[in-house]
Structure formats: structure tokens, C-alpha cells
Amino acid sequence: MELTFEPLKNDLLLRAAQGQVVERPPMWVMRQAGRYLPEYHEAKGGRDFFECCRDPEVASTLTLQPIERYAGLIDAAIIFSDILVIPQAMGMVVEMIDKKGPHFPNPLKSPDDGQYEEVLQRNVNVAEELDYVYKAITLTRKKLAGRVPLIGFCGAPWTLFCYMVEGGGTKLFSQVKTWIYRYPEASKKMLQKIADICVEHLACQVRAGAQVVQVFDSWAGELGPASYKEFSEPYLMHISFMLPRKLASLNIDSVPKIVFPKGAWHALNSACSMGYDVVGMDWLQSPADAVKIRGSRNVTFQGNADPGILYGTKESITRAVEEMVNGFWVGSGNKGWIANLGHGITPGVDPDNLKFYFEEIHRLTKSS
């Protein structure tokens, strides 16, 4: 049974994701509901991060904060959740430590360790384990009342595997490199298991009301071209291939799919043929070069300014916007670009600088 909600008043993102000609590029930013907003800290209070994710009322309130603050400038909401809810659903403990980030007290150690087999063999009831995400999505759709579309998301198998093995953030990626270069087959079994859960989790999010989905491969850039082809790309393709089939089996219409293989600029050409409607990119890629690589393929780009420009002056923000607009927009026939940053917005940014970023994109792209 498909849920019904108020009709969309602003469908720019959906049209742009489908490659249609639009009056201006839609805009939103990754991590738009987060620590740079004073109202985020206020609403979160002393609560634990994952507790907020598990409370649909809190999660929907946080999701709506940037929509309210940037009303008229922002064209999508992204559900307040985290990529690490999947390892949690797989039975792993994940904590969020203030000012440090995620922490797994028991990361996967080696294929001979009992925990690896246990996680691999465990039958995960995704719909049940992550029901709180779906409740938050449905409630957020109601509260949005058609203002902008709602994006659902998951972490990519490679990125999730990194966290499950490293146990948190890392600079060296020594554990996960040990896994893939010593135990490639055991690694691939786990990557495949995660990929199947990603498909399930995205399908449940769409059933609950997500109108677009994004797969975050935040650590794709840690792999060289050959290793990326072996340990990341096949699982991203599994998701884009299986999700529409899974949705069809549930009698639910498919939605546009976004992939963000951060740092994998060397793989942009093949990313444009992975079955995703939208390819996100970070600031290591020049917009004009990206457009050349895409050629005539009907793929929309998303990105890509360095989030660090928001620490800079108004002039530096304008310069970054001009580079994106000239590369992604001018000469592309008013299509093929969703404006975003090249990664999540960072704590400490002045929210008014994000407003200025949006206003500059608007000013430099509106049709005369």
C-alpha cells in the first residue's frame, strides 16, 4: 500500500534529477541539519545523537530546521539519521562520542573471529530493526506538507565496511586495507551482505515516503582505481540495479537515485554509467572537466564547492559559485546540475554564509 501525502509544491529537485530543463538549479547541502545551526544544539539538548535518530519527533524537527531557516532558497530536505544505523541493524554496537565521532567498541577483527561469521550469518529484519527511520520519514513528509521533496539515504557498502572494521574515523585505513589485501574474499562476502541490506533499507525508506535516495560513499577516495573497481563500484552498482526491482516487487514507483563516491574523481566516467540518475562529486573535480567527461549522457551532477569556502569571505564564496555555475550550468541548456557542496557542511560555519552561498547560486543562474 502506498502512503499518500500532500502534493509537492516544489519539484525542482525531482525534475533536475531526471535530467529535465529547469528554471534554476535546485540546491541543498549535505549535513544541512547539523552542528553549524544554533537551533540544532537547542533542539538536541543533552540527548545522545542516536537517541535523536531513534525519536521520530526529534528527527523530523531537526530535518525541518534548515527548511525553515532557508525557506525559498533550499529545495530538498534530507532525513535526519546516519549511515551507521545499518551496522547497528546488523547487530554491531555503535556509539557517538561527543566531539570525536562514531565509535565501535567491537569492530570486526578478522575472518577467523567468531564475530565476523555471526554478523555475516545473522538474518537482519531491516523493516523491523530500522522502523524508527521509516516512522521519522513518514512523519517528516507530513510536516513538510509538500514544501520540498524528502531525501532518504544510506552509506555505501565500502564506506560502511571501513567503519565496521576500523571501529571509527581513521587516517590510515590500516585495518580495512589489511582486510581487503589479506582477506579479499571474506571482505567481499561482507560487502555483499551490506549491499543487500542497503537495498532493503532504501526500499523501506521509499515506502515510508522518501522521494529521492542518496548513497554516500564517503571513503571511496581511499581506494586506487583498480581497488575501487573491485571493492566499491560493484556494490554501488548492485544497489542501483536491485533497488528498482525491489520497489517493483512491492508495487511502489521507483525514485531518482544519487550516488556520491567521494574522492573517486578517476572513476567519474564509469560513475556516469552505474545506473544512477545523479552523480555527486567533491571539489577535487573541476566542474568544466566533469561536464566534458559526462558527454551526452543523461546524468545530472551534484556538488561541488569545498565546504571550507564558507569559512571565507563573501568574495571567496562568489568566486567558488562562479566556477560551479560556469562549469556545470552555463552552456548545459539549463539542466544537469543540482547545486550542493562537495561534502557535508562543517561545524563552526556561520549559517548566514550558507544563505549567501544559496543566494549567489540563485543570482547567477536565474533565467533573465
Ligand SMILES: Cc1c2[nH]c(c1CCC(=O)O)Cc1[nH]c(c(CCC(=O)O)c1C)Cc1[nH]c(c(CCC(=O)O)c1C)Cc1[nH]c(c(C)c1CCC(=O)O)C2
Ligand atoms: C560518514 C558519514 C556519517 N554519517 C553520514 C556520513 C556520510 C556523509 C559524510 O561523509 O559526511 C551521513 C549523515 N549524518 C547525518 C546526516 C543527516 C542529514 C543531513 O545531511 O543533514 C547524514 C546524511 C547527521 C549527523 N551525523 C553526525 C552528526 C553530528 C552529531 C552531533 O551532534 O555531534 C550529525 C548531525 C555524526 C557522525 N556521523 C558520521 C560521522 C563520521 C559523524 C561524526 C563526525 C562528524 O560529524 O564529522 C558517519
